[in-house]
Amino acid sequence: MFGSSSSDLGIDLGTCNTLIYIRNKGIVLNEPSVVAVERGTKRVVAVGADAKRMLWKTPENIIAIRPMRDGVIADLESTEKMIRYFISRVLPRYRFIKPRMVIGIPSCITEVERRAVEESAYKSGAREVHVIEESLAAAIGADIPIKEPAGHMICDIGGGTTEISVISLGGMVVTSAIRLGGDEFDEAIIKHVRSVHNLIIGEQMAERLKMEIGNASPDKTIEKVEVKGNDAITGLPRRLEIDSVEVREALKDPITQIIDEIKATLGKTPPELAADIVDRGIVMTGGGSLLKGLDKLIAKETGVPAIIAEHPLDCVALGAGKYFDYLKGFDTSKNIYDSLNG
Ligand SMILES: Nc1ncnc2c1ncn2[C@@H]1O[C@H](COP(=O)(O)OP(=O)(O)OP(=O)(O)O)[C@@H](O)[C@H]1O
Ligand SMILES: [Mg+2]
Numbered sequence: 001m002f003g004s005s006s007s008d009l010g011i012d013l014g015t016c017n018t019l020i021y022i023r024n025k026g027i028v029l030n031e032p033s034v035v036a037v038e039r040g041t042k043r044v045v046a047v048g049a050d051a052k053r054m055l056w057k058t059p060e061n062i063i064a065i066r067p068m069r070d071g072v073i074a075d076l077e078s079t080e081k082m083i084r085y086f087i088s089r090v091l092p093r094y095r096f097i098k099p100r101m102v103i104g105i106p107s108c109i110t111e112v113e114r115r116a117v118e119e120s121a122y123k124s125g126a127r128e129v130h131v132i133e134e135s136l137a138a139a140i141g142a143d144i145p146i147k148e149p150a151g152h153m154i155c156d157i158g159g160g161t162t163e164i165s166v167i168s169l170g171g172m173v174v175t176s177a178i179r180l181g182g183d184e185f186d187e188a189i190i191k192h193v194r195s196v197h198n199l200i201i202g203e204q205m206a207e208r209l210k211m212e213i214g215n216a217s218p219d220k221t222i223e224k225v226e227v228k229g230n231d232a233i234t235g236l237p238r239r240l241e242i243d244s245v246e247v248r249e250a251l252k253d254p255i256t257q258i259i260d261e262i263k264a265t266l267g268k269t270p271p272e273l274a275a276d277i278v279d280r281g282i283v284m285t286g287g288g289s290l291l292k293g294l295d296k297l298i299a300k301e302t303g304v305p306a307i308i309a310e311h312p313l314d315c316v317a318l319g320a321g322k323y324f325d326y327l328k329g330f331d332t333s334k335n336i337y338d339s340l341n342g
Helices: 076-090 111-123 134-141 182-197 203-213 244-268 271-280 294-302 315-321 323-332
Strands: 009-013 017-022 026-032 035-038 044-047 062-065 100-105 128-133 152-157 162-168 171-178 224-231 237-243 282-285 306-308
Touching: 009 076, 009 134, 009 315, 017 076, 017 315, 026 076, 035 076, 044 076, 076 111, 100 111, 100 134, 100 315, 100 323, 111 128, 128 134, 134 152, 134 162, 134 171, 134 282, 134 315, 134 323, 152 244, 152 271, 162 244, 162 271, 171 244, 182 203, 182 237, 182 244, 203 224, 203 237, 203 244, 237 244, 244 294, 282 294, 294 306, 315 323
Parallel strands: 009 100, 100 128, 152 282, 282 306
Antiparallel strands: 009 017, 017 026, 035 044, 035 062, 152 162, 162 171, 224 237
């Protein structure tokens, strides 16, 4: 009974969204990684979706923050409180068996940050904690047969980070992570609208533009959306119509950086594995992979097919949740070369 895995938790601690997966129950929590605290006392007043609604709209005594912005833990204390709150929400109050937890985090996180994440999970009642790279978790969650002796490329484009890895025989052969993701897409749109139209728009408006009419590849149909913001000169509120061609232009820079990183990673991949990737394609996960036309553009620029995973936003949590099964399978498979190694 002690080894029961029914309460094992898989956690995707993302810069935008936190997801928790429990085996046999599925995704039990999916909330924005946002905390609202009282200024001065730092008392938490809201977490998750409630706190997100307060972002940029808070009265003076309350601040809503995204403690994991840009893939780094910008605010350790709030991150800890957020993790503990989310875990407490999905765990029953009285339990005999403490759960095991696997947490997927960006590989560009520092050792101090990694330890802080571990510590918070223990404080929330874990008996065992594993922190794993989010692209490894994403690959398991996307059902990629990573234990095969063949190369697989996974590209996870999140809110604050993009992680590209080549995996073979269950291990990461090449990995590169950059602190750039969907947030930078939003920022690029804000910058563009300001410099071309003298209009200051908020992050949520920019994200809406990206999701509704953003398109990385040229399209015959041109879509339009009305945005509202403040005039950069007069400060007065005003409306403006923006079209998809403009949004694509605005997104060019961050998208090019991601594609360059994919190309560089392919360049560092041993030729045998690269040959497998050409056949199997690049598997894309993370919310950023949902940007319209991005898969098409990546395929065109790299010459390698790009496939979006079935549930791109859930892969890291799913993979983290299945990590123990994956380890078990890996450990029990006998290494036929062991006898050679004495
Ligand atoms: N349909 C969509 N089109 C374009 N972008 C999208 C879409 N849906 C979500 N996104 C973007 O995906 C990002 C969030 O993705 P995700 O939840 O994978 O990030 P995260 O895991 O929290 O971040 P990270 O992996 O960097 O820590 C946001 O920037 C969001 O705007
Ligand atoms: Mg992520």
